[in-house]
Amino acid sequence: MYNTMAGDKERKIRQLKHNLDDSRMREKRSEDMDAYQRVFDARTISQLVKMLNNGVITEIVGIISQGKEANVYFAYGEERLPIAIKIYKIDIQSAKWMKNYIKGDPRFKKIGTSPDKVIFTWCQKEYRNLMQITQAEIPCPQPLFFRNNILLMDYIGDKNGTPAKKLKDSVSDLKKPNKELEVTLQYIAELYSKAKLVHADLSEYNILYYQNTQYVIDVSQAVSRSHPKAKQYLARDIKNIINFYTNIGVSTPDPLEIYTTILHKGN
Ligand SMILES: Nc1ncnc2c1ncn2[C@@H]1O[C@H](COP(=O)(O)OP(=O)(O)OP(=O)(O)O)[C@@H](O)[C@H]1O
Ligand SMILES: [Mg+2]
Known part of the structure; x- marks a missing residue:
């Protein structure tokens, strides 16, 4: 029983890594192994597995965009609704300039000093900003969930996965x-x-x-x-x-x- 469950988890992680790593990513990986590893740290993978297990995410289909600070994926969420997942990379340089946009904002009094804490605050900030923009009835992706450096939001685009x-x-x-x-x-x-x-x-x-x-x-x-x-x-x-x-x-x-x-x- 235990072995089957462990095997199941490993299979899920393998499948997840495969889907996170589409062909565009693979090309990039040889040039920029460092950036690749920054997205796929063990903690991020473990959070994604949790979300897959509890059904907030049903399936991660593939990458929409690979940026300096974050990657965005097309996925299915609860009730298999299309969603976008933005995963921030834990990066010391990014954390340094991000602080300038957090300090002085009365909503975020405690920023934290370690780069990962700053980036988690950054991700939470995007979630809260999207919430305020949604409430102001300005069209934007509605935020769905966030955890650490991972943000789930409405996907804007064709249901077949072609983004806007x-x-x-x-x-x-x-x-x-x-x-x-x-x-x-x-x-x-x-x-x-x-x-x-x-x-x-x-x-x-x-x-x-x-x-x-x-x-x-x-x-x-x-x-x-x-x-x-x-x-x-x-x-x-x-x-x-x-x-x-x-x-x-x-x-x-x-x-x-x-x-x-x-x-x-x-x-
Ligand atoms: N909710 C969404 N639905 C569909 N596509 C999205 C969504 N959010 C982001 N994208 C796609 O991912 C790209 C990057 O997203 P975003 O601009 O939020 O991140 P970024 O960190 O600025 O990335 P970059 O460095 O590439 O600009 C967008 O230009 C868009 O093509
Ligand atoms: Mg952008």
């Missing part, structure tokens, strides 16, 4: 780019006035465009309005968005005017 495109890759799909500009600016304004947040890394790379709707993603660095650098980040978000739409030929308003209006209305 980024706004930067959707230019030819935009029927009325000037209307989309209004929508993005409205999101920035509502993030500030309703979710009480500044995204702080908003650009055409962190907006998904799916079925004529823009979805705000990648919100781990988003800061509370009272963060000492919130206004600086707000100005940068506005500039990034204005630059993107200007470059695709949309006539755009003065970023300073947008900034002043948002601050004026939001307070």
Whole structure:
């Protein structure tokens, strides 16, 4: 009995590692063994196995994106609903700059000193930010669950596993780019006035465009309005968005005017 259970667990772990390690990952692995190992530390694997055992995750299908700080996977969750799993890598360098976006946020008084604790806080921060954005009724992936460096959220894309495109890759799909500009600016304004947040890394790379709707993603660095650098980040978000739409030929308003209006209305 014991042997069968142990064998079962090993089989599950083997299957899990195989699914986490799709062909894109394998290519990368030889160049960047270090980054590979950082995602798949024993603790992360063990947390994923727990989630598979208790049914929060039913199956991890494959990788959507491999980034510097995190990998994102397409998976099935409870009742086999499609979900996205974002796994943050435990990395000392990342933990150093992440602290700057956590310190000064009244929601996170205790950050912890070790890199893993900082990254766990970072993951929790993304979960809480997604929750605030969902409550403000701004389209984003709804957060489902988090544990340590693992975040589960709604998956945006086709049910067959083809994820939504980024706004930067959707230019030819935009029927009325000037209307989309209004929508993005409205999101920035509502993030500030309703979710009480500044995204702080908003650009055409962190907006998904799916079925004529823009979805705000990648919100781990988003800061509370009272963060000492919130206004600086707000100005940068506005500039990034204005630059993107200007470059695709949309006539755009003065970023300073947008900034002043948002601050004026939001307070
Ligand atoms: N909920 C989701 N549904 C579908 N695709 C997603 C989801 N979340 C993230 N992705 C995909 O994964 C990519 C990376 O996600 P995200 O921007 O949150 O992480 P990141 O750490 O910034 O990664 P990168 O360094 O590649 O930008 C996104 O550009 C998008 O293609
Ligand atoms: Mg991103």
